[in-house]
Amino acid sequence: MGGGLSGLTCGIRLQEKGARCAVISTGMSALHFSSGSIDLFGYNGHGRTVYRPFEYLDEFAGSNPRHPYAFCGARQVREALFYFRDQLEMEDIELYNNEESNHFHVTTLGTLKPTFFSQRSVFNEKVRLAFEKRSKIAALNFEGYRDFYPELAVINLRRNVLFRNIEIISGKIVYPDYGDPQRNPFEYRSVDIARIFDTERYLEDLAGQIRNAAGDAAFAAMPAFLGITNFKRHHQLLQQLTGLLIYEIPTLPPSILGMRIDNALKSRFAALGGVYIAGDTVTGGNLAGDMLESIVTENGGGSALEAGSFVLATGSFFSGGLVSEFSRVREPVFGLMVHSHAERSKWHAPEFFPRQGHPFLEYGVETDENLNPLTDDGRRIKNLYCTGALLPHYNPIKEGSGGGVAVSTGYRAAELILSGNS
């Protein structure tokens, strides 16, 4: 239940090991709004950057036993993440990591986010070397693209000591004349532009423009809008044609970098024989004692879907995995026991950008270390596993851990199912 990062990682692992799996997804997952990098552990409890996340995880798990990472253990987290990387590689998406260390990716506002895996257009060895050589950077944008303003990023980059002595210029390129007179090009979103560059027709023209605008820079940093489906090939071609490193910055949603991962996961799951049911929502299930026997969906016409094991990976409030009402938080499908504060005034911090983060981000379905939840009346369901953003006791934004938790708990659920846990 849930076709996001966690659900699909779980499904892929299950299919690959010979268990038959169906994924039911309501719609677009949170990957469409993500950075497209996979964060593991970016910040410690004091908001300081974590440089070696696995080392940090080892000590962290001991003192935070209810954190999802603590359920998995550092070893399983590592196993899950590298498994995930290998699966994406089979779908032509190469994820780079800075060996055991985090690296930074640049945000739309020119701040830096520590992360563990990034796509090759965001981080790779050449990017690292060019950066270490203090090579000149050109921040480029399509004229009139309303979702990126390089000036707002450049000021913050220039101020960052990491970018000291690096020259950063900004420049403009213009849309190719591909002429759909019905559309207003000043209303294009990243995905509209990406689709233009899914064909090779405009690459040469684009390369010429980038070369001109970038001058003698070594990097051309651009918002991530250059292609979804054939990106690997197009990215290489563009680098050859320009002689520059083409660097991508995640944009306002929709996230092209995230959509590439979403596509790759679905494609990998399908290649392994998984069944992906799109556009349907699970509405409830039949519980018998401590087992979930079947579930029903909105479009299922009342017929029950039976399985030996079930995984609930329906996300947080935003994705509908959790629902908040005037005075309580609940899990809408099975009415599972939820961790939250009773008083609504405690759900949030006083400021919008609080140092300590917002408590509601740490709410979710209480589980044991096997990810099994409790029903509201206290029954533990042994063949239901909760994963990803639905889980409590971690703060994806404050910790910089959302992707890592989704992948490793999804993977953990698969491993538990495969080992015959339920």
Next chain:
Amino acid sequence: MKRIETEAIVIGGGATGSGTLRDLTLRGVRAVLVEKSDIASGTTGRNHGLLHSGARYAVNDLESARECIRENKILKKIARHCIEDTGGLFVTLPEDDPSYHGKLIEHCKYAGIRCEEISVQEALRVEPNLNPEILAALRVPDGTIDPFRLTSANVLDAQERGASVFTHTEVEGVLREGDRAAGVRCRDRRTGEEFEIYGEIIVNASGVWGQHLCASAGIELRMFPSKGSMVIIDYRINNVVVNRCRVPSDGDIIVPSDTVSLIGTTSKKVDYDRIDETTVDEDEIATLLESAEKLIPNVSRTRVLRAYCGVRPLIAVSGEMDGREISRGIVLIDHEKRDAVGGLITIAGGKLMTYRLMAEMATDLACAKLKVGKKCRTHRTALPGSERRADQARSVKFFTGIPNSVVGSTLYRHGHRIRNILHREKRNYGLICECEMVTEGEIEYALKKLNVKDIVDLRRRTRIGMGPCQGQLCAYRAAGLFVKYDSATSDESNKMLVDFLEERWKGIKPVLWGDALREIEFCYWIYQGLFGLGDVRFTEEGEER
């Protein structure tokens, strides 16, 4: 220190101050307005935007009711583009005292308010979402008025006629010369620059903040602030203003407003020293929603967008300070007479509905002191944008090629000034705020013509960020456009983005459940998770490594 000389100084950029600035200017008086924040950012912008017919006051306060209906008729002519002539209903619920209905009809007659009894069936036809259990209904000429647009139009007109306006500028004190107030000492809150303005007459139109101002001139003026809270719901669930037919109480009114509906209001006394930090209390939200649900049952199934509150400026008229002499009506004080301090007038009390009348009264007195003989013309001179009736069909034809929805929204917000905003270049009508259909051209116009200093100001002029998403995408886009149109540096833009989101957050926090929480999770995810906006240090060398 910079020194500015003028004839009249108006303090306060609410509806009354802006109206006074305009009236003075129309009578040929050179005038300067000083506002500590943005225009319409205080009490003016924090009510439910109801264009009263006066019916609500008819039973208890006939004088106010008469003022309301007179101004109602004037505003429908001079401020067409700020008004929707929706009409209004007074409905009696089964639990309400049925005799109030008859009393209201009678008192409306005394006040000169057209008040028509209609059948319940007819009321439900006019307003299908109404509670079908209602016992009786009256139709009155209520409507809606947009306080931001109204105030901005007054300021725009005054500026086009030569007035000067300083927003985000605080008056730090009144400058005395012997027994008269000769000017004010000001400080630009954004740059810190201090300067002085000298004038022959100072009009204090700073509303509830006037107590502090008068104190700086050695004058005692006591305000009795009362807080009113309101809730905005995310759909326009009613066509006409819906009032509850009873002695005025909490949560009696639901006003349609642009794309949303507003539920108002509560009334709570607040201490004067807390007027700048009022917040909406949890029990107020519960009261408002429960009461509104009785009028329109759909309310309980509609997403709540935000909650906000304003401070009513009730004032003590005489020297008596025990509160008995508090007036809800208009108060005009000639401090020369009352306190032997020349050159200073206070105009206070009243309502948004009577802002023009208040401005007229203040300007009459100011002109008498300045020995300017010209008569008031504000009751028959249309505000910019309202010169002609907005004709949607004609505008759509005139702007063929631009989406009708864009033409309609721009016309709705700016009336006849649409001709200064829209043109057939694709960049001009590209949408920046998709919820409220705000184009790049409208933003450019606001930045250049409407005294916009930050994104919060821009919201008041254009409705950017006021829709269902509360600025998720358009806030960043707007920040970028400030740089593009040279209205801010990159750093200022990043900073105003933080301020804007914090300002939106204030109104969302009290109603953080359901879809509001979902939306805020998404918004926080974008601005903190994706952008790291909370990590931006606005000083050199912020990052530690």
